[in-house]
């Protein structure tokens with residue numbers, strides 16, 4: 001990764017940047033450059049805080065979040081350095097996924113513009129608690145593809161719309177997110193893209209069975225298998 005920025009320009013704290021396959025949802029199997037931004041508004045990211053933050057934030061995901069997004073080992077990069085690193089790491093892969101942590105805490109229009117200026121298509125994985133207009137301003141500067149995996153009750157979400165809605169079961173259920181499911185943009189014959197993703201961890205088997213049962217009971221919903229884990233890549 002490029003060295004940290006030294007000037008007063010805005011920087012983004014990046015925990016990891018790597019070339020892999022998108023493992024989840026509609027673009028599963030597609031080569032992508034992932035950018036994992038530091039910090040989340042649902043969990044501190046530290047093991048000892050899982051139960052406390054779940055309780056404090058009214059979210060279940062801190063109990064089972066599978067991701068390291070704390071600041072240890074992170075670097076600070078300007079929008080242009082980060083976009084250059086995406087292009088260099090991509091080595092021909094021009095699809096970038098901004099994730100975290102919660103990427104909307106840091107990602108903004110300047111970052112999207114820097115990536116677009118280099119011919120990179122940008123997807124984002126967000127928990128839905130923050131507004132796209134708030135993070136990116138005008139819709140022209142929003143990411144090209146928005147995946148929302150909600151972590152709070154529907155009434156507490158700020159996200160305006162998305163291209164994919166991805167519920168991690170058993171804690172997050174279709175009946176709780178009907179209004180948001182109706183706001184999922186249909187941009188192809190494949191839509192609306194409504195996913196049930198089994199919670200990975202000790203409850204995986206039961207979660208997988210539930211996801212299959214729910215999809216078969218209401219075929220508007222599909223099952224998202226975390227393909228990167230099956231393939232043994234990050």
Ligand SMILES: C[S@@+](CC[C@H](N)C(=O)[O-])C[C@H]1O[C@@H](n2cnc3c(N)ncnc32)[C@H](O)[C@@H]1O
Nearest residue numbers: 064065066067100101102125126127149199200
């Ligand atoms: C780590 S989160 C980062 C983006 C954002 N904070 C969010 O929650 O959508 C990326 C994706 O992983 C999913 N995820 C996290 N832990 C998981 C687990 N144990 N099993 C299945 N999916 C998980 C989240 O629901 C989300 O769709």
Ligand SMILES: Nc1nc2[nH]cc(C(=O)O)c2c(=O)[nH]1
Nearest residue numbers: 021022023024099125228234
């Ligand atoms: N390969 C791969 N695909 C992913 N799709 C969403 C991920 C995420 O953590 O946001 C993820 C991830 O961590 N790895």
Ligand code: SF4
Nearest residue numbers: 040043061065101127
């Ligand atoms: S699943 Fe997303 S929202 Fe929940 S703690 Fe992990 S990174 Fe944060």
Ligand SMILES: [Mg+2]
Nearest residue numbers: 066067099234
């Ligand atoms: Mg992941």
